Amino acid sequence: MDYVSLFLLAFGVNLLPAFGPPTWSIIVLYGINGDQPLWALVLIGAMGAALGRLVLALGARHFGSWLPQRMQRNIAAARVAVERRRHNVLILLALFVISPLPSAQLFMAVGLARVPLLGFTAAFFTGRLFTYAFYGWTARKVRESDLGEVMFANLTSPWGIALQVAMLALLVALVSIDWARLLNRDRDEPPGA
Template sequence: MNTTLLPFVVVVAVMFAVNLLPAFGPPNSLVLVLFRLNWHLDPIALVILGALSSGAGRYLLAVATNRVRDHLGPHRKASLQAANNYLTGHRGRSSAGLGLFLLSPLPSAQMFEAAGLMGVRLVPITVAHVLGRLVSFSVYMAAAGVAERNLGATLIASVTSPYGITIQIVLIAAVVMLARIDWNSYLPDRK
């Protein structure tokens, strides 16, 4: 293999693997900045490859979560389908959902897990995720020089901070509750 391509293959593999994690993964932006600063890789290639491999990893995470749905009882499946129909059955709610995947500051793992559980069409939300990552990764790459001195501490803090851990736990609980709530009882009747 060409030695100039090897670092980019490593970036794709790491970003893909990080995005398969259902929770507690390091922030994608910081991982890319770390590669940029340590290996002096082309920032444009890093942004594009990072966004695409992030989207591919999250897509596969959602597909795997959708497989969990197959093992739920008929009542839970019907409830999750009701939530899906409610969220995707109206243009405004669908657009808001795509906007959430495009711009959300929340960790995306649990959002993709929820989408997988509900059986949401994954391609549109994955495209929104990739587009959002192209923008956010570009901003982080531009700021990489400034962050170089504090990058290690920032990466450790992002994974070990009580605030970050609390958000991850709350989002995991939300995904579990998504499957436990009887959405047919709470959502407005649909025609």
């Protein structure tokens, strides 16, 4: 039953577009308060997180049809730019492997842009296996620490709140930019301009 609740909690938290507790804190909670094997906690937590992010991106994709036409054109132009420069996609995927930064807004942007989601989700899952294993292992080493303070520090700290607000503002900015005009202007400029 603990594994089911871990999966559902990780899944639910990763459906949130912002201000949810990080999944690693849930792994830490289960790792400190239980005796389940760490590898199982990490695997189940990463699966729940990846599926939650995938559903979030699919929801954003559905919501994208309700956006104003101007924003839909901007998003379509951004998708064309991403698809044209595949090496940029690889860089973004690599960030998932090494970055513990919030990913909800990136998944929403990818969903809105209708970029294929399986590669992003797989990279997210792989990256989270490493980060969750690190946090889980560390938690097992420091069982006597105050978990409540660690778990919710991200939610209540000014830096954590500012980061979430900044990521939401970046998402709004990304869909508001006239990518077609911006990218065509860059192509029209002579080299070295």
